[in-house]
Amino acid sequence: MSRSRSDLIAETLEDEILRGRFSPGTRLDETRLAEEHGVSRTPLREAFQKLAAAGLIEQQPRRGVFVREVGAVELLEMFEVMAETEASCGRLAAQRITDAALAELDAANDRCRAAMEAGESDSYYRENEVFHHLIYEQSGNRFLAAEAGRLHRRLKPFRRMQLHLRGRMAQSMTEHLEIVEALRAGEADRCAALLRTHVAVQGEKFHHLMAGLRAAQ
Amino acid sequence: MSRSRSDLIAETLEDEILRGRFSPGTRLDETRLAEEHGVSRTPLREAFQKLAAAGLIEQQPRRGVFVREVGAVELLEMFEVMAETEASCGRLAAQRITDAALAELDAANDRCRAAMEAGESDSYYRENEVFHHLIYEQSGNRFLAAEAGRLHRRLKPFRRMQLHLRGRMAQSMTEHLEIVEALRAGEADRCAALLRTHVAVQGEKFHHLMAGLRAAQ
DNA sequence: AGTCAAGCTTTCGTATACAAGAACTGAGTT
DNA sequence: AACTCAGTTCTTGTATACGAAAGCTTGACT
Numbered sequence: 001m002s003r004s005r006s007d008l009i010a011e012t013l014e015d016e017i018l019r020g021r022f023s024p025g026t027r028l029d030e031t032r033l034a035e036e037h038g039v040s041r042t043p044l045r046e047a048f049q050k051l052a053a054a055g056l057i058e059q060q061p062r063r064g065v066f067v068r069e070v071g072a073v074e075l076l077e078m079f080e081v082m083a084e085t086e087a088s089c090g091r092l093a094a095q096r097i098t099d100a101a102l103a104e105l106d107a108a109n110d111r112c113r114a115a116m117e118a119g120e121s122d123s124y125y126r127e128n129e130v131f132h133h134l135i136y137e138q139s140g141n142r143f144l145a146a147e148a149g150r151l152h153r154r155l156k157p158f159r160r161m162q163l164h165l166r167g168r169m170a171q172s173m174t175e176h177l178e179i180v181e182a183l184r185a186g187e188a189d190r191c192a193a194l195l196r197t198h199v200a201v202q203g204e205k206f207h208h209l210m211a212g213l214r215a216a217q
Numbered sequence: 218m219s220r221s222r223s224d225l226i227a228e229t230l231e232d233e234i235l236r237g238r239f240s241p242g243t244r245l246d247e248t249r250l251a252e253e254h255g256v257s258r259t260p261l262r263e264a265f266q267k268l269a270a271a272g273l274i275e276q277q278p279r280r281g282v283f284v285r286e287v288g289a290v291e292l293l294e295m296f297e298v299m300a301e302t303e304a305s306c307g308r309l310a311a312q313r314i315t316d317a318a319l320a321e322l323d324a325a326n327d328r329c330r331a332a333m334e335a336g337e338s339d340s341y342y343r344e345n346e347v348f349h350h351l352i353y354e355q356s357g358n359r360f361l362a363a364e365a366g367r368l369h370r371r372l373k374p375f376r377r378m379q380l381h382l383r384g385r386m387a388q389s390m391t392e393h394l395e396i397v398e399a400l401r402a403g404e405a406d407r408c409a410a411l412l413r414t415h416v417a418v419q420g421e422k423f424h425h426l427m428a429g430l431r432a433a434q
Numbered sequence: 435a436g437t438c439a440a441g442c443t444t445t446c447g448t449a450t451a452c453a454a455g456a457a458c459t460g461a462g463t464t
Numbered sequence: 465a466a467c468t469c470a471g472t473t474c475t476t477g478t479a480t481a482c483g484a485a486a487g488c489t490t491g492a493c494t
Binding site: 004042045046049050053054061074077078080081084085087088091092141142143144147 | 221259262263266267270271278291294295297298301302304305308309358359360361364
């Protein structure tokens with residue numbers, strides 16, 4: 001599937017940026033990175049194009065490329081869009097979901113509950129992701145699902161931290177159950193509303209975390 | 218603003234593709250296009266990267282780049298997402314819109330009405346676009362507005378044709394008025410629903426047109 | 435001593451050259 | 465006559481070389 005060197009490098013860089021190896025604002029040196037990956041500047045530049053298109057880096061005219069500083073405002077905006085997008089997925093899924101998928105959602109929720117009861121936030125996070133991706137798929141709209149997946153991936157690093165907030169897992173869990181209920185009943189509007197708040201809460205929690213960090217400094 | 222040659226070429230190519238100079242499935246010859254634009258292959262390849270990221274072309278591993286064949290299914294999916302996205306814009310705008318923006322929407326609608334009464338579908342189309350972009354902006358979420366704008370642009374060529382359908386302009390017009398009403402009243406859910414169907418109708422009309430074309434062959 | 439300008443260095447943007455892979459064509463064989 | 469295999473050619477992917485622009489440093493002038 002992966003086409004060429006530049007694709008591979010783009011993936012690697014994306015991972016490294018999202019994982020925080022390169023902090024926001026850092027300048028990415030073409031020459032040095034090319035050396036590091038053992039290639040010339042050409043494939044590296046192609047990788048940069050892709051990252052720029054994905055909004056991860058910023059290319060300044062004759063200055064170089066920099067890891068994009070995603071401000072708190074933009075991040076909150078992205079969370080809002082995520083909430084709306086998931087609501088859309090839910091709305092459509094409520095009209096189109098299959099019994100098999102409903103069973104899968106139940107199973108994912110069971111695993112979520114198990115993780116919660118064991119207090120394993122890592123595996124909770126993993127199963128939570130399965131749950132959400134299932135809904136994306138069940139929207140029956142591959143374009144929408146892809147869009148949702150992309151945004152989800154983008155917000156991943158910021159989503160994760162808030163599961164450690166006390167009581168969040170339990171609350172998230174009950175919301176999941178309600179969502180499945182709405183899906184099973186085919187209540188599109190209700191399902192959309194539930195998903196919207198379920199995700200919007202993450203944005204708010206994130207906001208609180210940010211405010212807390214800022215206050216602590 | 219525009220950075221370099223490759224940016225310019227990307228824009229030109231995008232326009233040419235959307236306008237139909239290159240029909241879907243056509244292979245884009247690097248060498249020939251480079252010659253045509255009076256540049257080397259390098260900036261052209263960079264332009265290709267951008268177009269690929271925008272989903273307009275497809276790069277096949279050692280085969281070349283091809284104008285993407287957007288199937289009817291995918292197109293309908295995109296219309297559906299457009300409907301959902303505009304609904305989201307409307308929902309948020311209903312809570313955040315300013316009086317000034319409401320006045321602008323009224324003005325745009327007046328111009329729409331004038332165009333409709335004059336039977337000028339071109340200028341109706343233009344004012345219609347203004348109307349929708351205003352709502353994008355008034356969502357108060359720049360990320361969402363950008364997303365909506367991108368999708369709108371992508372669907373432009375397919376949106377346009379259906380205004381020629383008999384009675385569509387008049388219906389569109391009344392829907393606009395209802396939408397502004399909901400925005401003014403701050404009724405988020407109603408505004409979202411109105412926008413959703415307003416845009417979804419376009420997808421359906423498009424579907425009919427497609428079916429008609431297919432039947433005519 | 436401070437400021438401005440000019441040159442120098444660095445790095446980006448573009449061109450070109452080279453290598454590797456895929457398709458096509460031709461001939462030979464079954 | 466059809467199929468296969470090998471050679472050739474065309475095109476893509478990558479490397480490298482060159483030119484231009486931006487920033488920094490240094491020196492001279494006020």
